[in-house]
Amino acid sequence: MAWHNFVIVGSGPAGVAAARRLEGQGTCIVDVGEIPDRDFAYTSLRASLAAGDLEALLGPRWETLANLVTPNRLHAKLRAAGLRHVARGERFHLHDGSGDVVLEGAGSYAAGGMSNAWGAQLFRFTEADLTEATNWPIVAGSLREYYEDLEAHIGIAGELDDMSEFLGETAHLLPPAPIVSAAQHLLAHHNARRLAKPGPLRLGRSRLAVLTRPLRGYSPYGFGETEFFSTNHSGIYTAKRTLDELRRNGRIEYCGRQKLVAYRELAEHVELDVVDCDSGASRTIRTRHLLLGCGTLHTTRLVLLNKNDFGRPLPFVDHPPALIPIFIPRMFGSALPLNSFPVQLVATLTGVSPRSMISFYYPGGLLWSDLLPDIPLPMDASLKLLTYLLGGMLVAQIWEASRPSHANRIQLDPGGALRLDYPDRGCSADLGRLLRALSPLGAFSLKRLATMAPPGWGFHYASSLPMRRNPGLYETHTDGRLWDSKRIRVIDGSVLPSLPAKNHSLTLMANAARIADEARRCGY
Amino acid sequence: MESSALRLEVEYLHRQMFYREAPQVLIDGYLRAHSEIAELHCGSAQELRTLEVARTNGLDALGIEPWLRRPNHRHPLTIKLLLLSYLAECDALHPEFAHGWPGAGRLFIPMAGLGIMALVRLVHGGIQKARYGLA
Numbered sequence: 001m002a003w004h005n006f007v008i009v010g011s012g013p014a015g016v017a018a019a020r021r022l023e024g025q026g027t028c029i030v031d032v033g034e035i036p037d038r039d040f041a042y043t044s045l046r047a048s049l050a051a052g053d054l055e056a057l058l059g060p061r062w063e064t065l066a067n068l069v070t071p072n073r074l075h076a077k078l079r080a081a082g083l084r085h086v087a088r089g090e091r092f093h094l095h096d097g098s099g100d101v102v103l104e105g106a107g108s109y110a111a112g113g114m115s116n117a118w119g120a121q122l123f124r125f126t127e128a129d130l131t132e133a134t135n136w137p138i139v140a141g142s143l144r145e146y147y148e149d150l151e152a153h154i155g156i157a158g159e160l161d162d163m164s165e166f167l168g169e170t171a172h173l174l175p176p177a178p179i180v181s182a183a184q185h186l187l188a189h190h191n192a193r194r195l196a197k198p199g200p201l202r203l204g205r206s207r208l209a210v211l212t213r214p215l216r217g218y219s220p221y222g223f224g225e226t227e228f229f230s231t232n233h234s235g236i237y238t239a240k241r242t243l244d245e246l247r248r249n250g251r252i253e254y255c256g257r258q259k260l261v262a263y264r265e266l267a268e269h270v271e272l273d274v275v276d277c278d279s280g281a282s283r284t285i286r287t288r289h290l291l292l293g294c295g296t297l298h299t300t301r302l303v304l305l306n307k308n309d310f311g312r313p314l315p316f317v318d319h320p321p322a323l324i325p326i327f328i329p330r331m332f333g334s335a336l337p338l339n340s341f342p343v344q345l346v347a348t349l350t351g352v353s354p355r356s357m358i359s360f361y362y363p364g365g366l367l368w369s370d371l372l373p374d375i376p377l378p379m380d381a382s383l384k385l386l387t388y389l390l391g392g393m394l395v396a397q398i399w400e401a402s403r404p405s406h407a408n409r410i411q412l413d414p415g416g417a418l419r420l421d422y423p424d425r426g427c428s429a430d431l432g433r434l435l436r437a438l439s440p441l442g443a444f445s446l447k448r449l450a451t452m453a454p455p456g457w458g459f460h461y462a463s464s465l466p467m468r469r470n471p472g473l474y475e476t477h478t479d480g481r482l483w484d485s486k487r488i489r490v491i492d493g494s495v496l497p498s499l500p501a502k503n504h505s506l507t508l509m510a511n512a513a514r515i516a517d518e519a520r521r522c523g524y
Numbered sequence: 525m526e527s528s529a530l531r532l533e534v535e536y537l538h539r540q541m542f543y544r545e546a547p548q549v550l551i552d553g554y555l556r557a558h559s560e561i562a563e564l565h566c567g568s569a570q571e572l573r574t575l576e577v578a579r580t581n582g583l584d585a586l587g588i589e590p591w592l593r594r595p596n597h598r599h600p601l602t603i604k605l606l607l608l609s610y611l612a613e614c615d616a617l618h619p620e621f622a623h624g625w626p627g628a629g630r631l632f633i634p635m636a637g638l639g640i641m642a643l644v645r646l647v648h649g650g651i652q653k654a655r656y657g658l659a
Contacts, residue, residue: 049613049614049621050616052614052617053614054553054611058610058611058614062557064610065607065610068598068603068606068607069561069598071596071598332635367613368621369610369613372606373598376593377646378586378589378642378649379589379609380586381586381642381645383620383621384620385642388631388634388638
């Protein structure tokens with residue numbers, strides 16, 4: 001029977017962050033490890049369009065057309081053939097207040113987990129963030145050394161600017177990623193105005209896990225606008241990069257194509273029942289410490305299944321954003337960039353609590369056909385209009401702090417499938433204030449153009465097994481241990497008690513690394 | 525739906541959207557998509573009749589289509605025009621989708637012209653929709 005000091009389940013951001021702290025110490029990663037079915041052979045979207053490569057763009061089985069008949073069936077980041085492997089995990093249904101299914105999705109079994117489809121914005125949480133989000137039993141300062149270590153490992157592009165106070169301190173920033181003309185215009189006007197006539201808007205560069213210069217042998221990103229077609233970008237960090245490094249160095253054992261189906265905690269060890277995904281053969285592994293890092297959905301399912309607890313609702317938190325196009329008329333008709341990255345700028349509004357975070361995106365990496373149904377004109381006119389508008393258009397995504405509510409729940413149905421209910425969602429109260437703050441900068445929109453992403457669409461899942469100082473049933477200790485456990489810890493988003501407006505990816509990595517250190521130092 | 529009918533359909537929709545004959549590669553893609561995506565054949569009897577009436581009478585499909593949009597349901601005409609659009613965008617034979625723009629200088633006149641043309645087409649489509657009882 002195989003024996004390891006530490007077994008980490010899952011190779012997403014949490015799993016690899018923990019594995020880095022435990023490498024060379026008898027550590028094994030158990031992981032289904034799905035990889036892309038096919039590569040996207042082009043380094044830029046423009047090159048693939050010029051080649052007329054229908055199969056590369058639309059997929060051998062028309063994967064990119066997943067939303068053609070039913071809008072919003074699949075998130076744009078998960079549609080293409082080269083990205084379909086990312087969400088092939090356990091299926092779930094998410095219901096809104098009326099009980100209707102608003103999202104049919106699946107967790108991730110991919111090597112690198114959901115980071116394969118992330119927007120690459122990595123932020124530290126500050127003490128103010130945790131206070132606003134409420135109920136965090138740890139202070140942001142306890143994550144500081146882990147933030148610093150991860151930032152040096154990953155390479156974060158950004159700038160110390162008007163957003164520094166909101167985004168928090170950071171070390172070793174790489175030069176910021178290039179931004180499109182519309183974003184340059186917005187930023188320049190904001191910077192010129194904020195000294196003379198400061199308003200409630202804070203605006204600046206985002207912090208991106210994107211290499212803008214070589215780092216640790218990795219090349220800078222080419223900004224080829226292929227993020228919606230492929231996950232294989234050497235210049236964009238995903239957890240798979242760390243996984244590959246750990247495997248190359250031979251400092252961990254990697255059990256790929258293996259799925260944890262059950263576990264039993266005994267006095268001296270934990271026994272894991274693991275199934276080979278290809279052969280179906282099962283085997284047992286023993287470990288001194290089990291670290292569950294397979295994502296909020298899978299970890300919650302595993303814990304509930306292990307307790308045979310069907311129908312028990314647990315808290316569930318997501319970050320469903322509001323989206324609104326922002327028009328900058330002075331930039332209409334300007335040349336479209338040859339290269340760009342989706343995330344352009346970030347902003348927040350002062351004078352309110354909790355603060356929201358606004359990310360400005362450039363939609364150049366999408367196919368233009370994706371945008372046509374949203375323009376209320378004949379499609380030929382919409383197409384011509386896009387050539388004028390795109391140079392002066394950004395899309396703002398507004399993220400709000402998200403706290404557990406009694407109504408938003410995750411549970412196992414009697415068949416063992418995941419059911420999520422999310423009737424209680426934010427209403428994007430800052431939308432009007434944002435539009436008023438943008439208009440002096442020459443950027444405009446109408447509230448009626450805003451759309452609310454359905455719950456579950458944010459993919460920032462958390463809070464099902466929240467950390468507490470004195471955990472109750474289905475809660476975790478601050479060192480990650482399940483409420484009733486000595487050797488089983490949860491290291492992923494499940495343990496985050498609530499979410500500030502900022503993206504939680506870097507924090508869940510830092511927290512996983514912190515918990516891994518707790519496991520290493522625990523003395524048993 | 526037979527491939528000969530689909531061929532007539534794509535030729536009609538392409539003329540409506542791009543004012544020229546469809547290239548063979550696009551026709552082939554359109555036919556292949558219909559043979560591999562079962563949902564492309566779905567729609568109520570009324571919706572499918574709209575498609576048929578529009579094609580056989582050479583109606584202004586692009587002017588009619590915006591009137592058929594609903595928040596959570598895509599009309600087959602919208603779906604077929606979108607499919608055509610995706611295929612055209614990816615075949616490198618439609619410069620309308622060139623992902624680049626040389627800079628247009630003063631934009632008021634072309635954008636105003638575009639707006640007027642779109643409005644005329646919308647009104648024209650609305651009249652045809654009502655006249656032929658399309659839904």
